[in-house]
Amino acid sequence: MTEWLGLPALASTHGGQIDSLIGWMHLFMLVLFVGWGAFFTYVLIRFRRSRNPVASYGGARSHASSYLEGGVLVVEMVFLFAFSIPLWAARVDHVPPENEALVVHVTAEQFAWNVRYAGPDGAFGRTDIKLIDLQNNPLGLDRSDPAAKDDVTTLNQLYLPANRPIIVKLRSKDVIHSFGVPEFRVKQDAIPGLTIPLWFIPSVTTAEMRDRTGNPDFQYEIACAQLCGLGHYRMRGFVTVLPDEEFRQWMDAEQVKLEDQGETDDIWQ
């Protein structure tokens, strides 16, 4: 219904509601634009100088325009209170329980997205600011903590399983950034000192989207949506949405990589 707006392809379950709200609002704005334009044109002609050489000091006596404006106000309030606020509340208040979702920590910094998964144990390991090393350990993960051993970290690459609730816990290490993926219809500021959850259910895998768009190179992109410094333009991340099974395989492969790394570390010790 909203194709005429030219919105980005849709790839999340809640996005349809946002799109239809955007569609209705644009229709309403169109009605207002045409209505006010017609009224303005009518007034210009009706009260033209040649027909009304002397100004009327009494002014308009009809209340029609007040009722019209009241009507516009009512429609706007319906949009706000009946549609927009409940839609917003569903995003920010009704976050699903963490055991029914995949929780991913996304930490923004100038100018990259650090992604962290809890791994098979489901627990995020300890981090320590003293262990932060911009090249090798940007999150300060303490691998000596048993819960941290299987934590998977990636840079600018967010892998997600399709059709499962995803909770992104958004943080920032320095300034305000913003996590925006237009196809999922989500956008949330990352604010230093706060951990902000945002959630969505990706409904279209990257492979499906490549078929659908006819673009074999299609990638979901995380765009930093707040001007965050000189390198803001290159603060891009990529989201790969996989079928559940492939996501599991990816996670297993990451575990194997971690084990290999652990073994080489042993050799060097």
Ligand SMILES: [Cu+2]
């Ligand atoms: Cu940024």
